Amino acid sequence: MKTTLAVLNALKLSYPHALPIQLLAQQTGLSSSVVTQQLHELITEGYPLAINSHNCCLTLPLIEEFSLKAHLNTEQIGRSLHIFDRTASTNAQVLSDLSIYEHGDVVLTDYQYKGRGRLGRNWQAAPGKSIAFSIVLKPDIHQVQPVLLTQLAAAALSVGLDKLTGSQIKWPNDLVIGSKKVAGILTESQFTGGKLEGLVVGIGINTNLSPTDFSEELSSKATSLFIERDKPVDPNPLIAAVLNQFDRFYTDWIRTQDASSFIRLCQERSALLNRRLTVHSNGLERAATVTGIGSGGELLVKYADGETDSLTSLNFSVRAKNSYL
Known part of the structure; x- marks a missing residue:
């Protein structure tokens, strides 16, 4: 795994440019055949790589x-x-x-x-x-x-x-x-x-x-x-x-x-402010309108019956009916 990681790190440093496989072998101290094998392993694992007989490169940037x-x-x-x-x-x-x-x-x-x-x-x-x-x-x-x-x-x-x-x-x-x-x-x-x-x-x-x-x-x-x-x-x-x-x-x-x-x-930047949504908690649902964000980070809501509440538990879920938002 360490040698595969060395190959991956070299590709990260070269992005977005392609590296000759022979140069990659020299940089990692591996043979060209081993580098080629490891490149194919990385592709199998889902890494965004393009490879031909001579060169290889990342097709997307990674954390470096x-x-x-x-x-x-x-x-x-x-x-x-x-x-x-x-x-x-x-x-x-x-x-x-x-x-x-x-x-x-x-x-x-x-x-x-x-x-x-x-x-x-x-x-x-x-x-x-x-x-x-x-x-x-x-x-x-x-x-x-x-x-x-x-x-x-x-x-x-x-x-x-x-x-x-x-x-x-x-x-x-x-x-x-x-x-x-x-x-x-x-x-x-x-x-x-x-x-x-x-x-x-x-x-x-x-x-x-x-x-x-x-x-x-x-x-x-x-x-x-x-x-x-x-x-x-x-x-x-x-x-x-x-x-x-x-x-x-x-x-x-x-x-x-x-x-x-x-x-x-x-x-x-609230996506919920002044929206009529449903508060879900412990299998229960209540219609509410979001009125603001409190000083402690709590969500301020007003229920359909006029009751107000401050939602502080992260066990609440708030969303529109039949949709994510």
Whole structure:
């Protein structure tokens, strides 16, 4: 696997240019026949590669450390990057041994094959088509609310997408373009007894999925940046833009305990504000109108019978009747 990874890393560095297989063999210290065999293995595993008898190249950009770091400008977040060629889930990767990660570390992958979304939903990331990364947080204060942290991440993600496309936030953890999901967030925490050991903010973005990559059912609910822009998206400046904005929001929030900057943005970019929707929880459904986002990141709603409520649990699902949004 290590030699296959060496081949893949060399191709990442050369993108979008093709590499002669003989040169790739010299760079990795392998024979041309072994390199060719490994290239075919990568294609079988789903990596976006084009190969002929003499040359090979990536057909889509992948996460590459040097390129990503060149775009980073943060105080805390992303100073240490852990890039996996594949992992079941970046959140699970962190939570399996949280002690080895420091505050601000980021775990990333081009190939997440067993991702988990909110309420147990699956979130997959095919090589080159989607990206997944998790931000490790070990704050000194122990009163960090997951719903508020999720709103911070949603605001940072929306701002990070601005150079590529406009987006809206579907409370509590999805980004949408039009009425279709393009990205999602999963915030998880780990405790030992009553002590908070850390939090993990996982983010998945549909970058280069094509229309044919979605099932008929999903095509009406999900989209990708490639579909919206009609050209491939380089994940490296995009990830850096999200991390840069997350760092600004988070650093300011921890220092001042004032969440107003990102909460205001969540309200301004809300896909739910003033809409009549259905609140789903524990098998029950109630018609409601969304009236705003509270100072603690909660969703403010008014039910059809006039009762008002603040939804703070991430176990709520809010959507229009018979549709995602």
